[in-house]
Amino acid sequence: MRSRFLRSAFRGFWAWQAAGPARRHVSCGSLPLEELFARGGPLRTFLERQVRSEVQLPVRRPELVAVAKLLNEKEQELQETGHLLHDENEDLRKLAESEITSCQKEIAQLKHQIILLLVPSEETDENDLILEATAGVGGQEATLFTAEIFDMYQQYAAFKRWHFETLEYFPSEIGGLRHASASIGGSEAYKHMKFEGGVHRVQRVPKTEKQGRIHTSTMTVAILPQPTEINLVINPKDLRIDTKRASGAGGQHVNTTDSAVRIVHLPTGRRKRMRRKRSIP
Numbered sequence: 384m385r386s387r388f389l390r391s392a393f394r395g396f397w398a399w400q401a402a403g404p405a406r407r408h409v410s411c412g413s414l415p416l417e418e419l420f421a422r423g424g425p426l427r428t429f430l431e432r433q434v435r436s437e438v439q440l441p442v443r444r445p446e447l448v449a450v451a452k453l454l455n456e457k458e459q460e461l462q463e464t465g466h467l468l469h470d471e472n473e474d475l476r477k478l479a480e481s482e483i484t485s486c487q488k489e490i491a492q493l494k495h496q497i498i499l500l501l502v503p504s505e506e507t508d509e510n511d512l513i514l515e516a517t518a519g520v521g522g523q524e525a526t527l528f529t530a531e532i533f534d535m536y537q538q539y540a541a542f543k544r545w546h547f548e549t550l551e552y553f554p555s556e557i558g559g560l561r562h563a564s565a566s567i568g569g570s571e572a573y574k575h576m577k578f579e580g581g582v583h584r585v586q587r588v589p590k591t592e593k594q595g596r597i598h599t600s601t602m603t604v605a606i607l608p609q610p611t612e613i614n615l616v617i618n619p620k621d622l623r624i625d626t627k628r629a630s631g632a633g634g635q636h637v638n639t640t641d642s643a644v645r646i647v648h649l650p651t652g653r654r655k656r657m658r659r660k661r662s663i664p
Contacts, residue, residue, distance in 0.1 A: 420494055430454075430497070447500045454493040461486045504574070507608040511568035512576055513550075514606060518561050519582065521600025524589035526559025529602040532583060533563050536576075545569030557591070566609070573608045580606040623647040 419426050430451040464486065467479035514536060518529040540547040546568040553561045567576065584601045592598060627643040643658040 508574035510573045510608040512573045515564045517603045519601035525600040526555035528585050528600045530560035
């Protein structure tokens with residue numbers, strides 16, 4: 384039940400994301416989002432149940448319940464204000480229209496916030512990350528596009544007050560970028576950047592085009608979480624250490640000196656061998 388409406392929530396959220404900045408502030412949400420929060424729907428039923436009950440959830444329940452309560456209050460306020468649109472006083476009607484517009488925007492923001500709170504967190508959300516940008520198809524225009532994307536991420540990191548360190552940078556002949564990698568660290572850096580990975584495409588008239596034709600260029604972005612430091616403890620009882628000696632002619636040193644060692648980790652079966660050779664010039 385919960386997984387089904389969560390999938391519907393994600394589809395509605397990404398539909399809102401794809402609508403672009405222009406549509407986000409025009410109305411109180413796209414049609415899929417309105418259907419998702421419809422009265423009697425699975426998501427609405429789930430939120431109402433959590434507001435009334437004390438059942439623990441694997442998501443950030445205190446924030447979710449608080450936002451759900453605020454959503455109910457704003458929707459009730461919107462409904463009550465809507466009756467004033469039919470009032471005989473013109474000034475009161477104008478005031479009601481202004482309040483309704485403001486209330487609709489707040490309701491849309493609350494719905495989007497609820498969907499974000501329903502998205503489960505990952506263990507690596509708090510980790511730092513390695514970003515790699517590589518030019519794809521499109522020739523020199525692809526390298527210019529890659530340079531713009533890499534600069535955009537650098538400026539975004541500065542806006543978020545993250546640490547940004549360029550590890551590799553291979554420019555092209557005309558000022559573009561063939562490949563680059565950077566280390567980004569900061570509060571919830573991987574959480575905000577993990578969905579940036581993949582192929583990015585641009586369609587435009589490039590600077591290298593003489594006849595004004597539109598070209599398609601691509602570049603790829605890889606987002607890799609940096610592992611956190613771990614305290615690895617190996618029990619000596621889990622190790623089997625075997626030593627070997629060379630045999631044959633060569634004097635007493637050959638038969639009495641350990642020249643090879645093999646370590647076996649018994650629980651996993653992993654092995655490591657090392658051998659040292661002696662040579663006479």
